[in-house]
Amino acid sequence: DTAVSQTPKYLVTQMGNDKSIKCEQNLGHDTMYWYKQDSKKFLKIMFSYNNKELIINETVPNRFSPKSPDKAHLNLHINSLELGDSAVYFCASSQDESGGPADFGPGTRLTVL
Amino acid sequence: GESVGLHLPTLSVQEGDNSIINCAYSNSASDYFIWYKQESGKGPQFIIDIRSNMDKRQGQRVTVLLNKTVKHLSLQIAATQPGDSAVYFCADRGGYQKVTFGIGTKLQVIP
Numbered sequence: 001d002t003a004v005s006q007t008p009k010y011l012v013t014q015m016g017n018d019k020s021i022k023c024e025q026n027l028g029h030d031t032m033y034w035y036k037q038d039s040k041k042f043l044k045i046m047f048s049y050n051n052k053e054l055i056i057n058e059t060v061p062n063r064f065s066p067k068s069p070d071k072a073h074l075n076l077h078i079n080s081l082e083l084g085d086s087a088v089y090f091c092a093s094s095q096d097e098s099g100g101p102a103d104f105g106p107g108t109r110l111t112v113l
Numbered sequence: 114g115e116s117v118g119l120h121l122p123t124l125s126v127q128e129g130d131n132s133i134i135n136c137a138y139s140n141s142a143s144d145y146f147i148w149y150k151q152e153s154g155k156g157p158q159f160i161i162d163i164r165s166n167m168d169k170r171q172g173q174r175v176t177v178l179l180n181k182t183v184k185h186l187s188l189q190i191a192a193t194q195p196g197d198s199a200v201y202f203c204a205d206r207g208g209y210q211k212v213t214f215g216i217g218t219k220l221q222v223i224p
Contacts, residue, residue, distance in 0.1 A: 004156075040120065040121055040216075041216075041217045042214075042216055042217070043157070043214040043217070045212070045213075045214075056211065090157070092156070099145065099211065099212045100145075100162075101159040104158070105156050106154075106155060106156050107154075
């Protein structure tokens with residue numbers, strides 16, 4: 001059973017397009033995250049949601065809009081994609097918002113041409 | 114944005130030797146630390162954690178050491194195996210429960 005799943009695994013698109021990445025966790029966790037990992041493997045948090053409410057928004061351009069329809073899902077929509085958005089995006093979840101260990105999804109490799 | 118100017122450190126270790134991966138953190142208020150392992154093509158995976166009121170914690174083949182005086186953390190892997198080849202990240206929890214990841218270290222195990 002996959003604990004944190006995200007789709008698609010690969011996403012190749014043109015500059016200017018809008019795309020979405022979906023994430024689901026079946027661990028019963030209250031908190032979910034989106035991370036961006038660049039080509040040098042640097043991991044940076046983008047957003048954190050706790051029970052469907054936004055708790056962390058790390059100076060991410062407003063072209064990125066997370067949506068949490070329920071606490072098991074956190075989707076990421078990106079408008080007007082730019083070359084610099086190319087990266088691997090990881091969804092993660094943790095039991096609560098205390099900053100404890102997180103379970104990560106397999107990642108979505110986004111390539112913007 | 115991109116981690117411009119930063120390079121992923123690499124540690125090469127002979128199979129069977131012990132590995133020591135180091136990490137420096139900057140926030141003196143950090144009270145909790147986690148090590149993650151990221152294998153190629155996968156997401157990071159929790160290995161071991163330690164609270165700031167401890168200076169050592171042991172798991173199976175792994176030991177984490179914490180030196181708060183110099184804000185330094187290390188992960189020791191005993192009898193390194195090919196399956197240990199991965200990128201290892203430390204992460205620290207600072208104010209407002211925010212977790213910050215370090216830049217990562219790539220461990221290459223030579224058979």
